[in-house]
Amino acid sequence: MSKYVIKGGKPLAGDVIINGAKNAALGIVAAAIMTDEPVTIENLPDVWDINVMLDAIRNMGAIVDRIDKHTVRIVGSMCRSIVEDENMRRMRGSYYLLGALLGKYKQAQVPLPGGCNIGSRPVEQHIKGFRQLGAKVEITYGGIFTAEATELKGSHIFFDIVSVGATINVMLAASLTPGMTILENVAKEPHIVDVANFLNSMGANIKGAGTDVIKIRGVEKLHGSTYAVIPDQIEAGTFMMAAAATKGDLLIKNVIPKHLEAITAKLTEIGAEVIENDDSVRVVATERLTSAQIKTFAYPGFPTDMQPQMTTLLALSNGTSTVTENIFDNRFKYVDELTRMGASIKVEGNIAIITGVSKLTGATICSPDLRAGAALVIAGLVAEGFSTVEQVEYIERGYEEFEVKLKSLGAQIEKVSDDEDEDRVARKMSFAG
Numbered sequence: 001m002s003k004y005v006i007k008g009g010k011p012l013a014g015d016v017i018i019n020g021a022k023n024a025a026l027g028i029v030a031a032a033i034m035t036d037e038p039v040t041i042e043n044l045p046d047v048w049d050i051n052v053m054l055d056a057i058r059n060m061g062a063i064v065d066r067i068d069k070h071t072v073r074i075v076g077s078m079c080r081s082i083v084e085d086e087n088m089r090r091m092r093g094s095y096y097l098l099g100a101l102l103g104k105y106k107q108a109q110v111p112l113p114g115g116c117n118i119g120s121r122p123v124e125q126h127i128k129g130f131r132q133l134g135a136k137v138e139i140t141y142g143g144i145f146t147a148e149a150t151e152l153k154g155s156h157i158f159f160d161i162v163s164v165g166a167t168i169n170v171m172l173a174a175s176l177t178p179g180m181t182i183l184e185n186v187a188k189e190p191h192i193v194d195v196a197n198f199l200n201s202m203g204a205n206i207k208g209a210g211t212d213v214i215k216i217r218g219v220e221k222l223h224g225s226t227y228a229v230i231p232d233q234i235e236a237g238t239f240m241m242a243a244a245a246t247k248g249d250l251l252i253k254n255v256i257p258k259h260l261e262a263i264t265a266k267l268t269e270i271g272a273e274v275i276e277n278d279d280s281v282r283v284v285a286t287e288r289l290t291s292a293q294i295k296t297f298a299y300p301g302f303p304t305d306m307q308p309q310m311t312t313l314l315a316l317s318n319g320t321s322t323v324t325e326n327i328f329d330n331r332f333k334y335v336d337e338l339t340r341m342g343a344s345i346k347v348e349g350n351i352a353i354i355t356g357v358s359k360l361t362g363a364t365i366c367s368p369d370l371r372a373g374a375a376l377v378i379a380g381l382v383a384e385g386f387s388t389v390e391q392v393e394y395i396e397r398g399y400e401e402f403e404v405k406l407k408s409l410g411a412q413i414e415k416v417s418d419d420e421d422e423d424r425v426a427r428k429m430s431f432a433g
């Protein structure tokens, strides 16, 4: 385990380049094994979740060649339909292999996914979708998810709730399912459109991704493709929040500003300046920001994956804010850590009531999950004195070289292993100014 030692108080300034979207890439890597022909994926983020997914498909028999840090070539012709990698339990996106394998081989066996501990994460919508395509689905002893079918057949599926994972998973299987599948009440996140675009580049026939209804005419087989993953909306949003919280000035490059609209709107509302260019956004904050009411919703609403970062920003803003978490039932665990730094936040059910304070004070805090970990780093960048953020492995699941990027923007942050003496690192940072 590693930790970040942070000396707070420096505004972030400069340019930062955003990597490919982790959540799109998880679906795309799974989809890549659905063809026997070579697939080249570009702009793939070099983060833990993706590397575990690549290892898993390698263990299943796929050939995975890393052409450079952000490009891989995958040949899925030798893939088996059984996923044995126990690491897959530690990440959410592993369930996409179920849809991919079911579509390609009509059978799949995958360990039940885990991922961030942000509340109960049921999968009954995935199961419902697969069953409607004609598969027999079971969760067997030990949490192994199995799906098989003698024949799959296109179907009209109405999801009971809007789920990113179920939408992508059933879309994967339906791409190779004979007949027409109509998915209603689907999620519309940018990464759903990206996975659909990738599948279409392999010869799938998917229409309507990004709207409430997706129509998929199953094709007999998919072919090879070269495809670049879209930029990561959440990584971009995190740097936007870091710029605003530190009263900095950041040019955030390689983004699709349209995907950031909900974040941009809230930042502008509380007094930050956001300048949109074609493929970059600049965020400038000079004054203390004001309060806001935030409610997380599925896209195009305010993303739940930006909730902890936004709460951190509002903890420092003037006035009383509320943040309502509508997607996950246990996503305020980091609030205790912020409180220990001096924030004034009360959580009642799924609502955080935040009374803005003028400063935070450095403390030793622990990342409870990926996005909350990033939020605590932002708190550390603003806090007076030194902070230590523990369990940064969570952060590394989804942020590539987070501390390296922050350092290049002027932050005083060092990654140290758990057995290193953090006081010595802090003293060194003090001398550095």
Ligand code: UD1
Residues within 6 Å of the ligand: 023, 024, 026, 092, 093, 120, 121, 122, 123, 124, 125, 126, 127, 161, 162, 163, 164, 165, 166, 187, 304, 305, 327, 328, 329
């Ligand atoms: C994905 C993202 C995650 C993001 C979330 C919401 C990936 C790998 N992860 O997670 O970062 O926070 O979307 O934008 O892309 N639900 C059910 N039954 C189901 C499926 C979901 O009740 O069968 C519920 C969930 O518990 C949750 C809500 O639906 O309350 C949304 O979940 P979903 O959109 O499926 O999120 P994930 O795909 O797990």
